Amino acid sequence: xxxxxxxxxxxxxxxxxxxxxxxxxxxxxxxxxxxxxxxxxxxxxxxxxxxxxxxxxxxxxxxxxxxxxxxxxxxxxxxxxxxxxxxxxxxxxxxxxxxxxxxxxxxxxxxxxxxxxxxxxxxxxxxxxxxxxxxxxxxxxxxxxxxxxxxxxxxxxxxxxxxxxxxxxxxxxxxxxxxxxxxxxxxxxxxxxxxxxxxxxxxxxxxxxxxxxxxxxxxxxxxxxxxxxxxxxxxxxxxxxxxxxx
Numbered sequence: 001x002x003x004x005x006x007x008x009x010x011x012x013x014x015x016x017x018x019x020x021x022x023x024x025x026x027x028x029x030x031x032x033x034x035x036x037x038x039x040x041x042x043x044x045x046x047x048x049x050x051x052x053x054x055x056x057x058x059x060x061x062x063x064x065x066x067x068x069x070x071x072x073x074x075x076x077x078x079x080x081x082x083x084x085x086x087x088x089x090x091x092x093x094x095x096x097x098x099x100x101x102x103x104x105x106x107x108x109x110x111x112x113x114x115x116x117x118x119x120x121x122x123x124x125x126x127x128x129x130x131x132x133x134x135x136x137x138x139x140x141x142x143x144x145x146x147x148x149x150x151x152x153x154x155x156x157x158x159x160x161x162x163x164x165x166x167x168x169x170x171x172x173x174x175x176x177x178x179x180x181x182x183x184x185x186x187x188x189x190x191x192x193x194x195x196x197x198x199x200x201x202x203x204x205x206x207x208x209x210x211x212x213x214x215x216x217x218x219x220x221x222x223x224x225x226x227x228x229x230x231x232x233x234x235x236x237x238x239x240x241x242x243x244x245x246x
Contacts, residue, residue: 087182
């Protein structure tokens with residue numbers, strides 16, 4: 001079973017760090033475009049939308065319910081310190097949201113930043129490893145050669161990754177409150193598990209994700225400029241130099 005868990009923050013709170021895209025109307029339009037895209041994918045069995053800014057889902061539940069019965073909207077607490085950053089708020093939301101729904105332990109749960117469209121998600125799902133009841137994670141760990149950790153030398157891409165509930169509960173739950181950058185902290189959690197028994201960790205996607213949408217930090221499209229150049233470089237190295245985790 002493949003389940004999407006989409007993160008929504010329709011109206012970011014005042015003082016949110018590392019967030020430049022704060023217009024609620026623009027954000028909602030992007031969230032809905034992505035949701036409708038994912039609803040068309042036959043590989044997706046269920047979708048949970050987690051939202052943490054107090055948005056009223058009443059109308060959307062009716063409208064989306066007329067299109068599909070796959071979607072469950074879950075409101076989580078908007079009461080958190082926005083100065084702790086986007087990662088803090090997002091994974092606090094996942095802790096609450098996942099605790100409020102029932103998911104089989106072998107299901108692959110795909111965490112996706114809700115405004116983004118992963119254009120080749122069908123291929124990513126089709127080439128993903130099967131999960132069993134062991135704690136399992138399928139992700140993109142990144143490590144830039146010769147760059148020290150103190151200047152962003154390693155991280156886990158949190159825009160998209162798959163996990164099962166045993167992995168989340170054992171290794172990620174509660175981590176939002178730790179005093180580190182979420183992406184770096186998740187790398188430091190996942191990477192040592194590669195050498196340990198009892199968990200199934202696949203640290204690199206088997207194909208390069210294609211992201212469509214705006215960076216909430218730079219406001220630039222992921223299909224233009226530096227973002228597109230980075231995508232192309234990663235696509236090439238994933239194929240010809242897979243030991244480079246760019």
